[in-house]
Amino acid sequence: MNGNALNGSELNRSNLGGLDRGIWDLYVVTDRKLACGRSHEEVAAAALAGGSRVIQLRDKEMTTRELIDTGLRLKEIVHEAGGILIINDRVDVALAVDADGVHLGQDDMPAALARRMLGREKIIGVSVSSEGEALAAELDGADYLGASAIFATPTKTDAAPIGLDGLRKICDSVRIPVVAIGGINKGNIEQVIKAGAAGIAVVSAVVSAPDIGAAARELLQEVRRAKASMGRCAAPGANAGTRAGAQRWG
């Protein structure tokens, strides 16, 4: 466990920000289809070793029973490393696993309904691609947003990327942290952070990498370097970020 890490017993949304301001720096979505034969557990363990502190379990093929069993094993691995486990889409699985939260797309359960089921202490993230969706999600009780897709990506071909301008508008419109997703790599992280993102979320950039830990570490360093260059996250209590959200959790 590193000194900044969360303890299992302290994992709840009310004190998330206070414990680790950089929690959103690198958010890794484990997707088996992109993991080159590696399991969710292997991917998560390697990403955590590389410094990620938020792991999302996403698997559209598994049965509910498999998702629950995998989620329970992941929770152990993630909490052991001081991270938090978010379940994609499935509020029932998040409840069964007692995960730290759930991530909801626009085609998933509405956030307000999920909040009623999950209670106040669980983290709810919502995928948004416009200011309107961002405001609605914040109003519905979301704790963080996943803004996507920032750049074009081979895995998400269904919508035009929102670009750095779209990201900036979303970040400026809400108080909650915004994690940028879609086509993020080492070369564009600084722009993404400067646009107001609290961190980056990645799938293939980490889970398809031959060395997952090294890939995570490299991206994380770049996020931290970008934040440091802006004077953000210098120390808890002192924050030169311009956004309210960044001041809370950035």
Added chain:
Amino acid sequence: MNGNALNGSELNRSNLGGLDRGIWDLYVVTDRKLACGRSHEEVAAAALAGGSRVIQLRDKEMTTRELIDTGLRLKEIVHEAGGILIINDRVDVALAVDADGVHLGQDDMPAALARRMLGREKIIGVSVSSEGEALAAELDGADYLGASAIFATPTKTDAAPIGLDGLRKICDSVRIPVVAIGGINKGNIEQVIKAGAAGIAVVSAVVSAPDIGAAARELLQEVRRAKASMGRCAAPGANAGTRAGAQRWG
């Protein structure tokens, strides 16, 4: 609304048996893939018009949001006709829709976990194919069982059928009602009811039929004829069934 039907406000498991002893006679699973282009709503409305009082929403392709929206519309249609709505697999959707219950396969959430999430009043059904699974499900708090597959069927090719002997063993081992599923047709209903089933569950036999209502009506008549020939369900309070489960709800 027919005189024997349940009212929306009365739909809960504690009084299910008392209100309509024949509720399990014909249980229809709406499966879009087998419905020849008709929607869940169309299938349900026609099956209810044909006399079915239990409708299960099953759709493995829909997003969570679509399932919830469809479930809400189905609930209205089903309750209007005095029936109950069961959601396949998804406890989160059942909660979001406030459906009457959930049906769980052996690959879905364990029934005991689902019971904790759904509370005492919701109906939980479990698919079983052996005495051991039946006893475990009853112990876990299931309200009814779906015993499958009784006969070979083109839609379920993953396991050998349990036959009438397998069905009889399951029915004899538990107190809760057992609905028989898999290859049921007009020609074998009498044997299935004589083996102890509280009713039959069908997918393609009803939802793929050119006239869904007529197909449902015909199957239902045969179930009632078979029960009447055994002296079962003659009148509330008087029941000549041999099984405890049949005495409760059969």
